[in-house]
Each structure stands twice: as C-alpha cells, then as structure tokens.
Amino acid sequence: MKCEDIRNRLPDALTGEMESAERSSFDAHIADCGACGHELRRLSETWMRLGVLPTAQPSAALSNRFYAMLEAEKARAADAPALPGHTQRWKSLFQGAHPPRLAFQFGLGFVLLVAGIGGGFFLGTHGLSGGRIADLSREVQDMRQSMALTLLGQSSSSERLRGVGYSERVGDPAPQTIEALLRTLDTDPSVNVRLAAADALYLFAKNPAVKDGIVRSLSGQESPIVQVALIDLLVDLREKRAVDSLRALIDKSTLDPAVRKQAENGIRQLTL
Amino acid sequence: MTDDALMRAVRDGQVEKLAVLFERHQVPLFNFFLRLTGNGAAGEDLVQDVFTRILKYRATYQGEDRFQVWMYKIARNAHIDHLRKRKNALPLDELPLEPTGREAGPEERNERREEAELVTKALAELSPKKKEILMLSRFQNLKYREIADLLGCPVGTVKGLVHRTVAELGEIIARLTKETCRHEM
Numbered sequence: 001m002k003c004e005d006i007r008n009r010l011p012d013a014l015t016g017e018m019e020s021a022e023r024s025s026f027d028a029h030i031a032d033c034g035a036c037g038h039e040l041r042r043l044s045e046t047w048m049r050l051g052v053l054p055t056a057q058p059s060a061a062l063s064n065r066f067y068a069m070l071e072a073e074k075a076r077a078a079d080a081p082a083l084p085g086h087t088q089r090w091k092s093l094f095q096g097a098h099p100p101r102l103a104f105q106f107g108l109g110f111v112l113l114v115a116g117i118g119g120g121f122f123l124g125t126h127g128l129s130g131g132r133i134a135d136l137s138r139e140v141q142d143m144r145q146s147m148a149l150t151l152l153g154q155s156s157s158s159e160r161l162r163g164v165g166y167s168e169r170v171g172d173p174a175p176q177t178i179e180a181l182l183r184t185l186d187t188d189p190s191v192n193v194r195l196a197a198a199d200a201l202y203l204f205a206k207n208p209a210v211k212d213g214i215v216r217s218l219s220g221q222e223s224p225i226v227q228v229a230l231i232d233l234l235v236d237l238r239e240k241r242a243v244d245s246l247r248a249l250i251d252k253s254t255l256d257p258a259v260r261k262q263a264e265n266g267i268r269q270l271t272l
Numbered sequence: 273m274t275d276d277a278l279m280r281a282v283r284d285g286q287v288e289k290l291a292v293l294f295e296r297h298q299v300p301l302f303n304f305f306l307r308l309t310g311n312g313a314a315g316e317d318l319v320q321d322v323f324t325r326i327l328k329y330r331a332t333y334q335g336e337d338r339f340q341v342w343m344y345k346i347a348r349n350a351h352i353d354h355l356r357k358r359k360n361a362l363p364l365d366e367l368p369l370e371p372t373g374r375e376a377g378p379e380e381r382n383e384r385r386e387e388a389e390l391v392t393k394a395l396a397e398l399s400p401k402k403k404e405i406l407m408l409s410r411f412q413n414l415k416y417r418e419i420a421d422l423l424g425c426p427v428g429t430v431k432g433l434v435h436r437t438v439a440e441l442g443e444i445i446a447r448l449t450k451e452t453c454r455h456e457m
Contacts, residue, residue, distance in 0.1 A: 052387045058299065058315070236296055
C-alpha cells in the first residue's frame with residue numbers, strides 16, 4: 001500500500017471498518033511510515049477524545065409525549081377497520097337508488113332524522129357522563145383481555161399470535177394477562193409466538209412481575225433467536241439483575257456463539 | 273425482534289410496536305440532536321418530531337435500508353426543518369450551548385467534565401455539516417456507506433470529510449487548550 005492509499009483508509013481505521021487482510025498491510029505500512037503513523041495517531045487521539053462526551057438522558061416529558069401520541073394513533077387505528085364495514089353498509093343501502101326505492105329511502109331518512117333529534121335530546125338531558133365513558137373504556141379493556149386470554153389458549157399458533165396482539169392493546173393488563181403472556185413466553189412451541197409475547201411484555205415492563213418473569217425465562221429458552229431477543233430486551237430495560245442470568249447463560253457449553261457474543265455485550269452494557 | 277421487523281409490523285398496522293423502537297432509539301437520537309443543536313429542549317422536540325413522522329410515513333417503509341438509516345434520513349429532514357424555522361430567530365452558531373450533563377454546579381466539576389466542556393466547545397466551532405457527519409460516524413453506529421446513502425454523496429466524499437473534520441477538530445481542541453492555559457496563568 002502507498003501513502004495515498006493509507007490516507008484514504010485512515011477513516012476506516014478510526015471506525016474499525018477494515019477487512020483483516022487489509023488490516024495487516026495497513027498496520028505494516030503504519031509501522032514503517034513515520035508520516036502516516038503520525039497522522040493516524042493525531043486523528044485517533046481526537047476520535048478517542050470525543051468519547052468523553054457524556055450520554056445525556058432525555059426528560060420524562062419526552063416519553064409522556066411519545067406515549068400520548070401513540071395512544072392517540074392506536075385509538076385511531078382501532079377505529080379505522082370498522083369504517084369500511086359501516087361505509088359499505090351505508091353504500092349498499094343507497095347504491096343503485098331508483099324511483100321505486102326513493103319513497104322508502106326518503107321515509108328512512110325521515111325516521112333517522114327523528115331518531116337523531118330524539119337521541120340528541122336524550123343525550124342532552126341524560127348525557128354521557130365522564131364516568132360512563134370511563135365505564136365503556138373499562139369494558140373495552142376487559143373485552144380485549146378476555147379475548148387475549150381465550151386466544152392464547154388456542155391450539156393454532158396464528159390464533160395465539162392474535163391473542164398476543166389483543167394483549168398489547170390493553171392499557172393496564174390484569175395479573176392473569178401478564179401471567180398468560182409470561183407462560184406463552186416460557187412454553188409456547190412456536191418461536192414466533194414467543195417472540196411476539198416478549199415484545200408485548202416489553203410494553204408492560206413497568207410491572208415488576210414482567211421484569212422478573214423475563215429474567216427467569218431467559219435461562220429456560222433454547223432458541224437462539226428468542227435468547228437474543230430477551231437479551232436485547234433486558235439491556236433496553238437496563239435490568240441489572242439480568243447480569244447473573246447472562247453469566248449463567250454464557251457458562252452453557254452448548255450456547256450458540258452469536259448468543260454468547262450478545263450476552264457478553266449485554267453484560268458490558270449493563271455493568272457500565 | 274430486529275428493528276427492521278418491528279418497523280414492518282408498525283407499517284402493517286401494529287403501531288404499538290413503535291414503542292419498542294422508541295425505547296431503543298430515543299437516547300441516541302436525543303444525543304444526536306443535542307450535540308447538533310446544543311439545546312436539550314430542541315433535542316426532545318426533534319425526537320418527538322422524528323417519531324411523529326415515522327408514524328405518519330410508516331406506509332412508505334420498504335425495508336430496503338437498515339431501519340436506523342431510514343430513521344436518520346427522517347431525523348436529518350426534521351433537523352433541516354428545525355434550522356429553517358430557527359433561521360430568522362437565531363443563527364446556529366450563536367445558539368446557547370447547554371452543558372451536556374444535567375448535574376451542573378462548579379463544585380461538581382472534575383477533570384472529565386472540563387474535558388467534555390472543552391470538546392463540546394470545539395464541536396460548536398465546526399460547520400453544521402461537519403458536525404453532523406462526525407456525529408453520524410462516531411456516535412450513531414452508521415457505516416460510511418450508509419452515511420453516503422443518507423447524504424446522497426459518494427462514500428469517498430464521506431470518508432474525506434470525516435478525515436478533514438477530525439483533523440480540524442483536533443486543531444480547534446489544541447487552540448482552545450492553549451487559550452485556557454493562557455487564561456489560567
């Protein structure tokens with residue numbers, strides 16, 4: 001390699017983006033050439049000094065704003081699928097209007113108008129109070145939880161995936177929903193369902209039972225994909241109690257090398 | 273589950289999965305913006321803006337790029353829009369620079385903190401483009417090829433710019449160190 005080639009590769013040396021074959025000829029040149037060696041040391045020193053910048057943590061307000069936005073979007077998404085059905089029904093009612101049906105349609109319009117005025121008067125006098133709205137919201141949550149529990153018990157993996165999906169839409173899941181998700185994570189025969197359960201549990205990580213369950217589950221998992229997903233999850237959650245489980249995992253002689261690397265990396269991040 | 277798989281799930285209707293991506297990326301993204309703008313509140317607004325845009329444009333996610341590259345494309349656009357809005361208010365170079373650590377207080381300052389302040393001050397002297405490319409290559413875990421894709425330029429240009437920027441930053445740090453020493457004498 002000539003000096004010019006080496007200068008072009010200096011940025012790669014900073015980030016470590018270099019093949020091992022290239023690396024050896026690069027290192028050999030740096031060892032022999034004073035000017036290139038000096039330039040590499042000069043750049044490396046500044047590059048390393050950037051590491052002194054602390055990693056700042058955003059305030060809790062950012063999380064609050066994000067989750068408020070997500071909730072609003074979830075509510076919109078939950079409402080959206082119903083629209084085509086309704087629209088279709090109204091469309092089919094009015095589609096192909098021709099004279100013989102018009103009288104019926106005007107009649108129906110009049111009935112709806114009266115019903116609307118009556119309904120408005122009823123709501124005006126009785127009103128849907130905040131309490132009633134809260135009750136309705138609770139009912140929806142309860143319905144989602146029972147759907148989740150029912151579907152998680154099905155023999156079809158696609159049904160169980162749907163069950164996980166329902167559980168994710170529960171704002172504040174009951175202990176039995178959390179237990180069902182943890183059981184799915186531990187014992188479900190399908191890797192995809194176990195991964196989906198892990199993602200769902202991540203959403204409820206504020207619940208102490210969830211973190212405990214995930215740490216426990218890691219030692220029992222055999223699938224490398226699930227193991228890596230759980231390691232990532234525990235690192236994301238900054239769950240320091242996972243360090244012992246990760247060490248125990250590394251000690252397993254049959255452990256997949258990629259999982260071992262991820263576990264070692266996880267320990268480093270959790271013990272920083 | 274990988275970022276890419278999560279984003280595909282978000283695109284296909286499981287918007288709640290965005291929470292996982294938010295938890296994974298909010299801190300690096302916040303630090304990216306904090307170092308670019310030197311302002312914590314603006315950094316948080318920009319992170320929120322990025323995730324709002326991800327939701328808004330989720331249908332356009334094709335998974336051709338690594339999720340992180342796609343996200344930083346959105347982040348760059350959010351930052352450019354932020355600069356446009358701020359342009360009439362205050363030039364970028366004159367923006368007040370917040371300390372990057374939250375626990376300010378002269379008595380708590382140690383050598384490492386002084387060093388961090390020096391580097392932060394030096395970074396503020398770089399042009400926005402150089403600062404951005406340095407942040408992307410040094411802190412955001414993006415490869416030069418991916419940065420080239422992000423910026424829409426050849427990979428050689430990115431490497432050349434990184435080389436020149438690191439060299440320039442080293443010179444600024446050396447100058448600021450000398451100035452500080454003269455000040456203290």
